[in-house]
Amino acid sequence: MIAVLQRVRSARVEVAGATIGAIGPGLLMLVCAEPSDSEKQAEKLVDKVLKLRIFSDAAGKMNLSVKDVGGGLLVVSQFTLAADTSAGNRPSFTGAAGAEQGRRLYEHVLRYARAQHPVVECGEFGADMQVSLVNDGPVTIPMKS
16 A cells, blocks of 8 residues: 655645544645555555654654654545656546455455554545645655555
């Protein structure tokens, strides 16, 4: 799985003008399933995200996790993370899992994350979403499981 994490002061996702998920301080997690991905990989990614020490401690060092600071997690599906731009000017998205597998793994990420963390919000798989955020730092971290 591919993920891009953004440490945020706040983030929200809208569909058709309605907010469907929002958090205060925490992490925005954009996530994309690839064809070879499994539920085990999805769980490993969530575990890593929740333990990643990218929040500042009292000394100003990145030493705390989203769990440590009690932050929220906003999970948004984004198949474009699998874009291949190596040929031509139009990205290819053949590296992304098909819709059925992508939906299944995205929903597994959400179920697993909600079992591990108290504040998990989400986007809507396959929808035209508008994501707003106030990036904190900025801190943006690409990940791959």
